Amino acid sequence: MPHHLPHARAGQIVGLLGGSFDPPHEGHVHITREAIKRFGLGQVWWLVSPGNPLKAEGPADLDRRMRACRDLLDDSRVIVTDVERHIGTRYTAQTLEGLQKLYPGVRFVWLMGADNLASFHRWDRWRDIMRMVPIGVIARPGDRMSARFSKAARVFRRDRLKSSHSLELARGPAPRWCFVNIPLRRESSTALRASGAWRKGASAE
Numbered sequence: 134m135p136h137h138l139p140h141a142r143a144g145q146i147v148g149l150l151g152g153s154f155d156p157p158h159e160g161h162v163h164i165t166r167e168a169i170k171r172f173g174l175g176q177v178w179w180l181v182s183p184g185n186p187l188k189a190e191g192p193a194d195l196d197r198r199m200r201a202c203r204d205l206l207d208d209s210r211v212i213v214t215d216v217e218r219h220i221g222t223r224y225t226a227q228t229l230e231g232l233q234k235l236y237p238g239v240r241f242v243w244l245m246g247a248d249n250l251a252s253f254h255r256w257d258r259w260r261d262i263m264r265m266v267p268i269g270v271i272a273r274p275g276d277r278m279s280a281r282f283s284k285a286a287r288v289f290r291r292d293r294l295k296s297s298h299s300l301e302l303a304r305g306p307a308p309r310w311c312f313v314n315i316p317l318r319r320e321s322s323t324a325l326r327a328s329g330a331w332r333k334g335a336s337a338e
């Protein structure tokens with residue numbers, strides 16, 4: 134295992150929160166904490182993306198976003214990693230294939246906010262992703278309905294676990310997904326960028 138990659142043992146349940154984190158915020162911290170509770174996760178890895186393939190504009194420097202994530206977090210169960218840079222991909226399907234090779238026996242769960250479920254059917258090989266790992270979807274202000282009636286939710290409607298069974302999500306085979314309602318938080322990276330609190334390309338923190 135290359136030294137820069139996180140450790141996990143076979144049998145451990147690891148949640149993966151992929152994101153641009155441009156910048157990270159309390160909403161990310163909050164959904165991570167809730168996902169650990171509701172899905173019974175041992176750890177969560179924040180996969181800081183080299184760049185979302187569907188976003189036209191590139192994000193701020195990856196190392197800068199990683200530092201900002203580490204500065205924000207104060208929880209030993211959460212690990213910030215640039216594993217996609219090491220695997221050499223921006224596509225989640227490839228990331229998951231790479232991780233499953235690197236970590237045989239580790240049970241990964243993909244985590245996403247409701248806004249991402251609404252557009253999930255535009256991701257590369259999204260049906261394969263559904264079949265590779267269980268997916269935990271977390272409520273986000275404004276996106277509950279569009280997520281529930283999204284194409285991915287429709288196509289995989291039989292594989293949805295009731296939210297009262299969320300602790301079983303990681304303990305059975307994909308495809309399976311679960312939508313959980315949590316207390317909502319309104320933070321977004323878009324709003325923070327617009328407020329000027331995170332000036333794109335600025336080198337100073």
Ligand SMILES: Nc1ncnc2c1ncn2[C@@H]1O[C@H](COP(=O)(O)OP(=O)(O)OP(=O)(O)O)[C@@H](O)[C@H]1O
Pocket residue numbers: 150151152153154155160161164244245246247248249271272273274318319320321322323324
């Ligand atoms: N306030 C929030 N509530 C629920 N989920 C969130 C929240 N903020 C971010 N997420 C989820 O966290 C993951 C990573 O999000 P991302 O880094 O894109 O932040 P963002 O605030 O959505 O950014 P942007 O506004 O640039 O799209 C996504 O799955 C997103 O849905």
Ligand SMILES: O=C(O)c1ccc[n+]([C@@H]2O[C@H](COP(=O)([O-])O)[C@@H](O)[C@H]2O)c1
Pocket residue numbers: 150151152153154180182184185186187188223224225226249255256257
């Ligand atoms: O694989 C894809 O086609 C794909 C398309 C859009 C987004 N993603 C992933 O979704 C995660 C959330 O992205 P973002 O920019 O909304 O934070 C992040 O890990 C991206 O790499 C992946």
